Amino acid sequence: MAEPMATLEDQAPPREDVLRARDRLKVIRTRADGRWLRLLWLLSGPGVLVMLGENDGPSMLSYATTGALYGIGFFVPFILLTFLMAYVVQEMTVRLGAATHRGHAELIFQRFGPFWGYFAMADLVFGNLLTLVTEFIAIQAGGLYFGLQPAVSVVMGVALVLASLAMRRYATWERTLLALALGNLLFIPAALLAHPHPKAVLHALAFWGPLPGGFNTGFVMLLLANIGATVTPWMIFFQQSAVVDKGLTRADVTQGRADTAFGSVVAAVAAIATLLAAAPLHAAHVDASQFNSAADFATALRPYLGHAGAAMFALGMIEAGLVAAMTISTSSSYALAETISARHSMNLDFHTGRWFYGAAIVSTVLAAAIVLIPGAPLLAMTLAVNVIATLLMAPALLFLLLLVNDREIMGGLANGRLANLAGGAIVIGIAIAGAGYGAMTVFGP
């Protein structure tokens, strides 16, 4: 729990402050020298990580399913649109973090009271636990393609997540995850091996088509699933807390925006590449509607992408699950520790950050254990994840908008009229799409 203020004041500067100050000193000196590219490099991270983290196992499966069922057409520009929406939402978290130096969960708790604070934290931690289960399913399925036993893949995944937590240094943790997240780009060579026709891609981008099969329930479900694959509650909590942990200030908002925009573009390219890689299945009339895992897709794609292409596809799925497991478990840590006023930073030692690290370790190990239970209702959990994430997106976005309009804490970084119009429209659209997706999943056939 929170350490009493008197105790804190008597102590030497906390390790967290010293490490963050070192990072800030580099930023201050680089800015003074006018080295803008280096400055951008130093301040980048949370935006790219959150966007590539959201390109997780289930999301990449969703993009592959889209490519296999609809080919190159409507969904190519639609994916671009969803990442534009993600940018608008996530940009608000950069401003919130830089202006307040508080995480999303603690701001909700402090400004709206314990009821909403505990509600936001509990639904996020529970939703994240189920999402972690789906990430380990993706890791397991990707491993199966390479002949790895499920237990081996899952235990290796857990070991890597725990190793990432052992760094006790935000900057090292962030750069390591960024390097790992580059694996998301494996879908690009896989897509190139599918030899997509450039004219077809350009036509899809220009004319939002073709749309084989037209407007039907399956199309709407996939449409909503693609939105759900791009904007989710954990992203809001994660990026704001990461911005605070990294130490971004009001002066760094421009670089924070650039980081988020760059992350959106890279993640959109990887998502579209996944669609393109799976598009040969559409052309060959392979029924992919019953495919459940990365292994199913990689195996089916082998005749079209070759061994190397299929292997890159499966490896990309493992990476997607792994990076998402690292970022999502960290978002649970931030939210839990912020809500109970415990210390929360990737710069903490294990004793001081026991609640923070404990939340990530427990949720990771628990999710992995659930995946390995024989006969566990994994499909039900995957479905529940989608429903929870989409239904709870509305409250998360509402609080985001309320906080970013709170001039007492935001000052000059509060939303202007134009930002509210754009943000409000996107929030309403995503909330309606989310609720629709949830209802269709629950009441649909």
Add this chain to the structure above:
Amino acid sequence: MTPELLQALEAEQVTKRRFIPYPRRKLGRGVKLLLWVLRVYVVLAVPLVIYAFVRAAMH
């Protein structure tokens, strides 16, 4: 070295300052209404989630 180093942080970034909570926000009628709508939404959404999970688990 450390005191000079810590000057690189803004006052609000120092741990002990970050643990001083913001005061509760004074909510206007509009926001209060929104939060009540949200309460109703949550009351409706939670059973939906439970139903979705149970139904999927049974199939």
